[in-house]
Amino acid sequence: MDEKSEKNLDQVAGADRRLNTLLKAGRLFEELDGAVQPTLPEQARGMIQVACVEEDCLVLAAASPAWASRARLLASTLLAEANRHLPEPLKRTRVIVAERLPDASDRQ
16 A cells, blocks of 8 residues: 655645635634734633635634623724734724634634
8 A cells, every 4th residue: 555645735736826825815714813913902802803805805704702802892992902913904894703722722
């Protein structure tokens, strides 16, 4: 039986332009989340995360409706911090509830 070596994600994506675009976007959102996390109160870190950017909107994901309420209270601070790391300023935020957020240790 052939032993196949594991390939990293970039190798799997290869020349697939759409998949490479998605991977790049995912990495950018992770970097943006990494920049925003330190501005959150310690207990909120990981419970509120950057989900994505849609046009001029920073989308925040919260682990529960209660954390979503907290995210809305912190939204202007998080938007300002996100804008420090983006070439084009965002104008608004939106909060969604995503009950199963990835753990910081799951991200690599």
